[in-house]
Amino acid sequence: MKKIIKGKRLTLFLNNSSKTYAIALIMLLLTTMPHAVRIANAEPIESLIARMTPSTSDLASMGICTNMRPLEKFTPQQLDQFLEGIATRWNATAYVQEISCYDDDYDIAIWFYVVDDPHGFWKDYLKTFKSDYKNETIEGAKFLVSDEVTIKTVQGQRVKQYSRDLGFFMDKMLIFTAITSIAFVNDDQIASMRTKVNRLALYVYRRATGLEEFTAMFTITPQQPTTTDQIVFRAKTSNKIAEYLWYLDGKYLSNVGNKPVWTWSNPTPGKHTVKLVIRDSKGNENKYTRSFIVNALKVSVSTQKAVYKPGEEAKLKIKVTYAGQPVQGARINITIYKPDCSTQKLPEKGGAYCCTDNQGSMTIPVQIPSDAKTGEKWTIEVIATYQPKDFEKPVSAKTQLDLDIGEHPLLETQEQVLQGGKLELKSLKIKVTVIKASGGKTTKEILETSDEGTISLLQIIRNDEGEIADGIYVVKLDHL
Structure with a gap:
């Protein structure tokens, strides 16, 4: 590109004497x-x-x-x-x-x-x-x-x-x-x-100018709210504003009324939109809309199986996420609710299990007492606590699952084999196709029995989170 500035120069001067400007960005x-x-x-x-x-x-x-x-x-x-x-x-x-x-x-x-x-x-x-x-x-x-x-x-x-x-x-x-x-x-x-x-x-x-004095505007505190926060919405006030109208996710907040400030307690997680409409005494309007996200801490827990024998060890696989992302450093507390209404808190010496890894995961072993009775149901509550930022209030979340105490109900497959002129039953390893109909949807899963020809019925009827899922099941058995 041809230069045409030979022999010429651009002189830039700076002046900050005026006190009416908002920001002086002084540059040479x-x-x-x-x-x-x-x-x-x-x-x-x-x-x-x-x-x-x-x-x-x-x-x-x-x-x-x-x-x-x-x-x-x-x-x-x-x-x-x-x-x-x-x-x-x-x-x-x-x-x-x-x-x-x-x-x-x-x-x-x-x-x-x-x-x-x-x-x-x-x-x-x-x-x-x-x-x-x-x-x-x-x-x-x-x-x-x-x-x-x-x-x-x-x-x-x-x-x-x-x-x-x-x-x-x-x-x-x-x-x-x-x-x-x-x-x-x-x-x-x-x-x-x-x-x-x-x-x-x-x-x-x-x-402040006349235009700014009749401009809808508000702040959100805290700026990155969680489900445990009380979110405060504070409008810019002016003696020109006669009416404040607040909307949350498109719905007019009649309980807020004509107020410049309101608080949302126990906010729901996810993305939300708040709109403020202001009116003056002549009916003129101005509005301002702002979207924000309420972050939530979530914890899930699962086990390898839904039924445990007395004396067995159940490994609780825990996963913690915040704002949809795995979090490292979450602390875990466990409470076991037994059928006799007694409770057991873990860890036994107090404090908390520390801490989840960079995938937000932690595995905690829980010993089933040998004197637990078949047919009992234990409820395990898991509470996760996490501090998103230093000097901020920690957030928490909880979940629970049920453990059944008893023997595993098994589906056993055998075949008749003619040996020495006699028919004998022998274990048969087969393919098991499970078709489940629930909530108007149909899912299909293909499993296999063990070498002994057995498969737990719980493996067939539980979902990915280890819970027994209601529904209608069709089981088809095929040779491998």
């Missing part, structure tokens, strides 16, 4: 010349940033959050390596963390300056102006977008200022990425330019 962009990189402004970068950065007291006087973690500083070499090869595009990433007043409404503004050279060479610079802002962390965030182009004089030079404001209702953390594609045309030729961000500074300003 360097243009790549044919043989060297030149900085048009001779003032040291550190001095420029310090002079144009408002003090903490200035920020506090405007009601601005000042407890933000400072951005990392990059050396020019690091930035050159990071942005190597970028042409006709600059990419700036800002991180906002540990903001105490996150319950308020914020605006984001990113701006930069372009010299309007009186000779006209750069007058068509940014003739094509496109912006794409993507929020990386807040699902369903609603943006109020407004573009503005103004002409200003900065340090004695006439410049154009391109800006874009984005308003959103912010939770505790935001990772915000702004990407702007830049192209300029002169004499039907497009010149490519590599740009480098030399320094970044970020501030969050709180402000």
